[in-house]
Amino acid sequence: MIEKLSNFFRKKKIEVEKKTLLSSLAPKVLTKIEDIEKIQPYLDKLNETIDTKGISNIALTGGYGSGKSTIIKTYQSLNPQHEYLNISLASFNKKKEEENDNQTDSKIQKEELERLLEVSILQQIFYHVRPQQIPESRFKRIDNISGWRIFGISVGFVLWVICTTLLLKFNYLDKINPNNWITKDKFDWWSVPIFLISLSGLGILSKLVINLFSNSKINKVNIKGELELGDNVNKSVFNEHLEEILYFFERTDYTVVIIEDLDRFDSTDIFTKLREINILLNNSLLIKDEINFVYAVGDDLFNDRKERVKFFEYIIPVIPFINSSNADEQLSLLIKESGLDPNIFSKEFTSDITTFIDDIDMRLLTNIFQEFVIYRKTLKPEFIKKNDELFAMITYKNLYPTDFTQLNRKEGKLYNLINNKKDYTENLIIKIDKGIEEKNIEIKEIENELISDIEELKSIYFLKILSKLPQTATVEILNKENDFENLIEN
Known part of the structure; x- marks a missing residue:
């Protein structure tokens, strides 16, 4: 009986350990004290700005993967006194629009994009709550009736x-x-x-x-007496449903709205509309608490420095968690959490691989390591000569996925480099030999430039001095004037 209980708890312990080894690529809620201390200045400033009257449009700015979402999620976890409404507009498959010389078509596309953004924001707002919380809303949804x-x-x-x-x-x-x-x-x-x-x-x-x-609006009545219900589809979505937005915040207790990834669409007009909505919400007598909008955006959203301060009342810059100075520490931490040998990579390799840190954020580094662990367990030992080489290949796969895919088809830059290694080596040797030959010629020329006697050396020195002085100049030594010929002879 005791042995069965021991085996049972041992299995449970193994299951817990396996769960803790998994590291999600999604933004995390930091729980360790040492991790929270690293972002404490951001948390304090965010808490201060949200509690300050008159500051209702706050921006966290930083590059992709700098940790903005982690800061926000950790703040939400540590400050449950606020009700949070999270809106995410991530567009990972966004394609750059082709340049169009027709300004009219470009304007139509821009308006359509803004309309789609507004629709997406409204959907995330109203689908966040139960229909019973907003019974008077005209946005009817399927209610799951038992x-x-x-x-x-x-x-x-x-x-x-x-x-x-x-x-x-x-x-x-x-x-x-x-x-x-x-x-x-x-x-x-x-x-x-x-x-x-x-x-x-x-x-x-x-x-x-x-x-x-x-909940219906009568736009017009025709001669036959038929009613046409609906709204003008050409209006802005926010303006069209402004009453719905006011009603939503009147009926709910949300005081902090988190908006992420809105900068991916390169549209600044949407920020103007959201700012107007924030002003209307905070000026409404029906809404008791102040509504704060917190944006997580990139540093390069606004090219004009004046636009940055026009849209937001307070800007909190975020320094990336991972950079060239601490990348090796983050990699060592991942190795420790996975239970692998701490010396699985050589120190020289770790130092070299982290030089690519400008192209890697924490999520990408985590994904590289997770793929390395899977490849290492899946591949046969004879295929893995060195762990450094496998990790380097996985890093290349994540940094240049297109070229890595072409490698399987015997195409791409890396394949050409490996396949033509002999040619590259020969060309490099020829180039080095040519450089050596040129240096040898220079050395021989220098060796041939010998000075025969001391007078020739003096002539060289004085000739250089003469080129710097006027033509009629003389030199006085021991209160005697001497020309250059006498000086050379003496």
Whole structure:
């Protein structure tokens, strides 16, 4: 029995260890004290700006992979007193639009992009809550109704129909009228619940009808008397549904809106519209708390320095977590967490591979290491001569995926380099030999330039001096004037 329990707990321990070895590529919530201390200045400044009245548009700026999302998620975890609404507009497959000389088409494409962005933001806002939280919203969604709820609604509807029929057919209205009560007759107590059920059902039905018409807009009435319901599709999506946005924040408790990856679309007009919405929300008397918008954007979003300070009330710059100075430490940490030998890579290799850190962020470095672990376990030992070589190949695969794919088809730059190694080596040797030959010629020329006697050496020195002085100049030595010929002879 004891042995079985021991095996059970040992298996559980192994399962926990396996779970902890996995490192997600998604932004993490930092929990270790030493990790939180590294980003504490950002957390303090973010907390200060959110709590400051009048600062409601805050930007965290930094390059891709600098840790903006990690800072935000850690802040959310450490500050549960706020209600957070997260909006992410990541477009990983974004393609650059072809240049179009037609300004009209370019303008239409820009307007369409902004409209799609606004629709995406609205979707993430309203799909973030349950339909019951915003019952008056015109954005109707599929409500997952349970079987018991459907059964209750069905029974209630049937009961209301029966009670209404009884109320009208058997004159129950007269029976509950006090003027028609006869003291000697027994009072019909069934008339009371029948009347109450009928009245309640009528009230619920009236509410549904009122909601139906209050959530519709009548744009025009034609001659035939038909109503056309809807909105002008040419309007801005935000302006078109501004009342819905105000109603959403009025009904919910969200005070901090996190907006990420909006800079990927190279559109600054959307920031102007979001700023206007933020001003309207904070000026509304129906919304009690101040609404803060926190943006995670890149440093290169605004080319004009004046635009940066125009859109945001406070900007917090984020220094990348990983760079050439600490990349080897991060790699060592990944090795330690994976349980591999700390000396699996040579120090020289680690120092060399981290020189590519300008092209690597923490997520990419984590992915490179995870792929290395999988390749190392999958490939046969005879294919892995050195761990350094395998890791270098995985690094190349992540930095230049297209060329790595071409390598399997015996194409690409790396394949040509390896395949033509002999030619490259021969050309390099020829180039080096040519350089050596040129240096040898220079050495021989220098050796042939010998000075025969001391007078020739003096002539060279004085000739150089003469070139720097006026032609009529003389030199006075020991209060005697001498020309250059006498000086050379003496």
